[in-house]
Every structure is written in structure tokens, then in C-alpha cells.
Amino acid sequence: MNLKLLKEILRVLFVYDPEARLDLFTHFPRLKSFFANRRNFAILRTFGDIIFTCLILMGLFGPQDPSSNIMLFISWGVWWTSIVLSWFFVGRMWCGVCPFPGVGRILQALGLYRKKLPLQTFAKWCAYGATGLLALILWVEAVTHMKNSPFLTALLLLSILLGATIFAALYKGQAWCRHFCPMGKIIGSAATMSILEFRPLLDKCRGCKTFACKRGKDGIPGCPVYLGAYAVKNNLICLVCGHCVPLCDRDSPRLFLRHPLKELILNKGRYLTCAYIIPFLMASQISRFIQERTYWYQSFKEFFGGLEIISYSLVLAACFVLFLGIIRLGAHLFTFYEDELFGKFSPMVPVLVPMAFTGELVYRLDYFLKEVGNFFPILSRQFHIQTFASWGFVVPEWLIVFLLKFVLVVGGIGATYVSWVFYSKEFEGLVPKKNFFAILLLIWSITLLYLWLV
Known part of the structure; x- marks a missing residue:
């Protein structure tokens, strides 16, 4: 090259x-x-x-x-x-x-x-x-x-x-x-x-x-x-x-x-698939983090007799409503979400996409990093291969946390960049400056929520 x-x-x-x-x-x-x-x-x-x-x-x-x-x-x-x-x-x-x-x-x-x-x-x-x-x-x-x-x-x-x-x-x-x-x-x-x-x-x-x-x-x-x-x-x-x-x-x-952000910016949340997938995916991530990482969730579950099916469903539903509200609020702040030629679109959806998928990466990467050191010992127990029994290791917790938070920050930066392109180029002159700062506040509030849960 x-x-x-x-x-x-x-x-x-x-x-x-x-x-x-x-x-x-x-x-x-x-x-x-x-x-x-x-x-x-x-x-x-x-x-x-x-x-x-x-x-x-x-x-x-x-x-x-x-x-x-x-x-x-x-x-x-x-x-x-x-x-x-x-x-x-x-x-x-x-x-x-x-x-x-x-x-x-x-x-x-x-x-x-x-x-x-x-x-x-x-x-x-x-x-x-x-x-x-x-x-x-x-x-x-x-x-x-x-x-x-x-x-x-x-x-x-x-x-x-x-x-x-x-x-x-x-x-x-x-x-x-x-x-x-x-x-x-x-x-x-x-x-x-x-x-x-x-x-x-x-x-x-x-x-x-x-x-x-x-x-x-x-x-x-x-x-x-x-x-x-x-x-x-x-x-x-x-x-x-x-x-x-x-x-x-x-x-x-x-x-x-x-x-990497070209298609998000050009489509502006026009497609139905993203409009439904993104809020639910982010809601499920927050719900899974709450379920696995917070103390109060266990008390909440005990209130419903220890039934995971009820307690988790309620948390998931609340988070889904929250993100639907954020998407609607974002559309209101952008002030521009319908065009005679382009049709209706949801500009907050492409803003959230980088956060949604870095959030999913973080959730899956967390499991991978915590379990990767157990692979060979488990292989040894399952197939009775004693050679692998001592090959286990532990990825340091500080390294896991650093990597996960780094990925989340990258997602927040990606969301910020998409919103800035909308504000300064795609919707130039249509979005008041105070609205743009409100959108940034939304983005980084969500990012901080992820960072706190991780």
C-alpha cells in the first residue's frame, strides 16, 4: 500500500x-x-x-x-x-x-x-x-x-x-x-x-x-x-x-x-427499522446493567416475591418509555423532522445509534473479558484434558472497566458528532443554539448513565 x-x-x-x-x-x-x-x-x-x-x-x-x-x-x-x-x-x-x-x-x-x-x-x-x-x-x-x-x-x-x-x-x-x-x-x-x-x-x-x-x-x-x-x-x-x-x-x-457516520447522517432516522430497534436496544442495555450491577434491583425484585419476570419487565418497560421520550424530545429540539421531498424522519435516532451499538458492545465485551480466562480450565473439565487445567488467568478489573468506559465515551463522541453535523450543516440555521446545547446535554446525560452503571 x-x-x-x-x-x-x-x-x-x-x-x-x-x-x-x-x-x-x-x-x-x-x-x-x-x-x-x-x-x-x-x-x-x-x-x-x-x-x-x-x-x-x-x-x-x-x-x-x-x-x-x-x-x-x-x-x-x-x-x-x-x-x-x-x-x-x-x-x-x-x-x-x-x-x-x-x-x-x-x-x-x-x-x-x-x-x-x-x-x-x-x-x-x-x-x-x-x-x-x-x-x-x-x-x-x-x-x-x-x-x-x-x-x-x-x-x-x-x-x-x-x-x-x-x-x-x-x-x-x-x-x-x-x-x-x-x-x-x-x-x-x-x-x-x-x-x-x-x-x-x-x-x-x-x-x-x-x-x-x-x-x-x-x-x-x-x-x-x-x-x-x-x-x-x-x-x-x-x-x-x-x-x-x-x-x-x-x-x-x-x-x-x-x-462510518455517513449513512446515519444522510438518512436522518428515516427508516422504520432503526426507529423501533434503537430505543428498545438501549432500554434493554440499561435494564440489563441495572439487573446485574445495582443493589436496589434485588430489593425491587424481592418486593415482587423474587419474580424476575415481573421486576425486570417493569424496569425494561420504564426504560423503553424513557428512550421513546428522549427520541421525541430530540425531534422537538431539532425543530425539523419533516420535509416535502424527504418525508417524515426522526433525527434523534441516528444521534443515538452510536451509543446504542457501543452500549451493546460494552455489554458483550464485559462478559467476554470476565470469562476468557476460564476457557481452558472449563475445556479441561468438560473433556478431561488435564493439560489445560492450569491455563486459567484473570483479566484485571481496572483494565476491564477502563476498556468499557473508553468504548462508551467513543459512543458519546460519535453521537455528539452526528448532532453537530445536523446542527451546522444538514439543518443549518434551523436549530436554535440553545436547542443544540440541550441536545448535547441529553447525549452526555445518557452517556454518564451508562458510565455510572458500568
């Missing part, structure tokens, strides 16, 4: 310019070759399917003592934390190698499915359904303390696998991934912060009559989520799976490097 290219990369990443982006396929041809060779993704999916199967088997039939089953750490520590980290760098690329559609792909390869497209009504209602499923998963995780139960964790994985398999039998492609996967919706929302975007060169798409990227050709299936490269406008739906790269004879699909 030459110095000029390095400077261009740094400029794209750190200097906000909505027009600036770097074509990675042009500068790194091997990267394009990786996407064009479908065998590469098949290998990654196969590896993921094997690990996924092992995790489920260990959860169902392995030791149920958390200190004797490594599937918990791999599932909640390694897997979940890696997925959250991937949001910031590769967007929805995880969905391109996800193991959940694995059984469905086998059924479709054998022709054991209805060759129908999903109903049009799915597109209208899927955001509500997927958000509801995500809410259910996070709620069940908290009230059952699922991170301590191999069996319940395996049941969660199986339930999502079942949903993906049923939809694969009913509709061609990956209808579950496009419309109802709760993981897909949260990853899609987070991918709006990714430094990568998969987009077409529309000049090359003009005049295309085959639409092979969407329909497929020569027996090769097209876009698994019925999108096609020419229709990709944001990171919410595209799986970054590369299906369209070898199909397009016009060399249109491209992988671009961009400023």
Missing part, C-alpha cells in the same frame, strides 16, 4: 464528506476475487455450520454446569462479541455466512421447497415482527439468565434455526433473513455505522435487461434477499454476501470504504 492510498483511506474514514468513498475492488483486486469466487463463502458457511451444530449438541447433551461447558463462552462471549464488533467494520457481512439458513439451503438445493416469493405484506409488517422477536429474545435472555444455561442457549439457537428453515421451505431464497430474522434487523440497523458499503455503479446498471444480480442466471441463484445490486441504497438489507459479483456482466457491484 503506497502512502498516497493510505492518506486517501484516512481522509475518507476521518473527514466527513458525503461524496467521499474509496472503491476497494479497484485498489485491492484480490478482494474482488474473493467475493467473485463463491467457494470462499461456501467454505466459511460450512465452517460456521459445523461450529453451530457442535454448540447446539453441547448445549443439549453436554454438562449443564456453566463451569463445565465451553459452549456458553463460545456462544455469548466469542460469537456474540464478534458479531457486534463486525457491525462497525463489515456491516451485514456476517449475514452472508450465518449458519441459521444452513438447513434451509440444503432443502432448497434438494428442491424441497415452494418456489414462491414471500408475500408483499411481509415488507409492510416485518419491522414490527422482527423487532418483537428481538425484544422477546433479549427479554428471555435476561429473565432466565440464559448465559448460565447451556440447554436454554441451545434452545434459543434451535428456535432461530427453526424459523429460518420453515421460511426456506415456504419461499425461495432467504425470506427469513430479509423479513423476520431478529438478528438481521439489529445487524442491519448497526450496519448503518459500518465503514464499508456494498453499492452498484448505477451508470453501469443503466440499460441492463437481464437483472441477473437479482434473478440469477445459468443455474446460479441471484440475490438471496430479492434485492439485486442495482437496488441497494443502504446497509439495512444487503447481506454483503457477494452473490451478485460473479453474476453481473457489467462489473457494477462495488465494495466502498466510507466515513
